[in-house]
Amino acid sequence: MDHGGFSATLFEMVPRFNGKLFKERHAMPLDRDQIDLLIAAAKADWRDVEPAIFGTLLERALNPEERHRLGAHYTPRAYVERLVLPTVIEPLRADWKDVLSAAVNLKSRDKDKEAVAEVKAFHHRLTQIKVLDPACGTGNFLYVTLEHLKRLEGEVLNTLASFGQTERMVGEGFGVDPHQLLGIEINPRAAAIAEVVLWIGYLQWHYRTRGDVRPAEPIVRDFGNIENRDAILAYDDIDLEIFRQPVRIAHNCGKLAC
Numbered sequence: 001m002d003h004g005g006f007s008a009t010l011f012e013m014v015p016r017f018n019g020k021l022f023k024e025r026h027a028m029p030l031d032r033d034q035i036d037l038l039i040a041a042a043k044a045d046w047r048d049v050e051p052a053i054f055g056t057l058l059e060r061a062l063n064p065e066e067r068h069r070l071g072a073h074y075t076p077r078a079y080v081e082r083l084v085l086p087t088v089i090e091p092l093r094a095d096w097k098d099v100l101s102a103a104v105n106l107k108s109r110d111k112d113k114e115a116v117a118e119v120k121a122f123h124h125r126l127t128q129i130k131v132l133d134p135a136c137g138t139g140n141f142l143y144v145t146l147e148h149l150k151r152l153e154g155e156v157l158n159t160l161a162s163f164g165q166t167e168r169m170v171g172e173g174f175g176v177d178p179h180q181l182l183g184i185e186i187n188p189r190a191a192a193i194a195e196v197v198l199w200i201g202y203l204q205w206h207y208r209t210r211g212d213v214r215p216a217e218p219i220v221r222d223f224g225n226i227e228n229r230d231a232i233l234a235y236d237d238i239d240l241e242i243f244r245q246p247v248r249i250a251h252n253c254g255k256l257a258c
Contacts, residue, residue, distance in 0.1 A: 004217060019199070019220030047207065051197040052077065055138030055190075080144045088131060089148045096122060096152060100159060107163065116163050123156045126176055134231040136183030139194030143201045149176045150205045178202050179223035184231040191228040198226075 002023060004016025030038070099122045106115035126149065133141050153176045178198040185191040199220050206215050 015214060015219055016217040017220045018218035018222065020222045021196070021220055047204065049200070051143050051200045051204075052138075052140050054193045054197055055140050075140055077140075077144060080141050084141060084145050084148065088145055089152065092126070092129075092149075092152060096156065103159070103163075112163065116160065116165060119156060119160055119163065120165075123153065123160070123175075126153055126156065127174065127180070129176075130180050130182055132182040132184075134184045136185050136191075136194050136226065137187075138190050139181075139183060139197040139226070142181040142183055142194065143197050146176070146178065146181050146198060146201055147205065149180070150202075154209065179221070179225050181225060183226045185226065185228060186230050188228045191226050195226045 001014060001017040002025070004014055006012070007014045099118055103115040103118040106112075106118065129149070131142065131145050133139075136142055157175075178195075181198055183191070183194050185194060203215065203219070206213075
């Protein structure tokens with residue numbers, strides 16, 4: 001899965017995944033019962049799994065003391081959206097409403113190129129937005145943000161399609177993706193899960209909107225958007241230069257004048 005290509009074991013082509021998830025190929029020692037559980041899990045239909053469950057699994061795997069120290073607690077989606085919608089999505093939707101109104105007005109005056117340019121410019125803006133969660137845990141906030149960004153992007157692309165723009169004209173493979181969702185997390189397991197959660201959500205959206213069309217390879221990319229470090233105490237080395245302002249002593253009044 002790291003390199004892709006023909007598998008002599010499966011007798012079929014395996015897509016290239018990469019994204020550092022398959023860089024380390026160390027086999028874990030498993031007993032018969034554990035192997036049976038893996039086989040049963042592999043037979044399940046995971047296409048519509050809710051990515052947020054991985055955060056719940058991590059929370060339950062931590063002992064109470066570690067969970068309390070890390071502040072690891074699953075946040076229900078309704079609570080997540082109370083923050084994500086007003087801070088990220090609603091302002092974008094307000095801008096999109098203005099752009100769509102302007103584009104429709106231009107098109108009604110037979111200014112098709114200008115109308116398309118308006119919508120394309122907004123789509124480009126969507127693909128450049130960066131959202132940071134400095135204590136992202138298993139990525140639930142970032143995942144919900146990605147999903148809402150993809151919903152908005154879908155509306156934008158549908159508008160371009162109604163203006164006669166095909167995907168190739170818009171830019172095939174060019175769109176909102178996980179590299180825009182940035183996270184910092186001190187727990188290495190949570191940071192790894194956050195990256196997987198984002199990719200699961202992204203690929204689920206891809207298959208829901210494009211059917212069985214396979215994503216471009218590598219299917220999972222190592223964007224480095226989730227960092228495993230302390231968001232407060234960890235920092236890049238900075239060479240500080242101290243500026244000393246001269247002090248003039250006024251002897252006649254016995255005071256210091258800067």
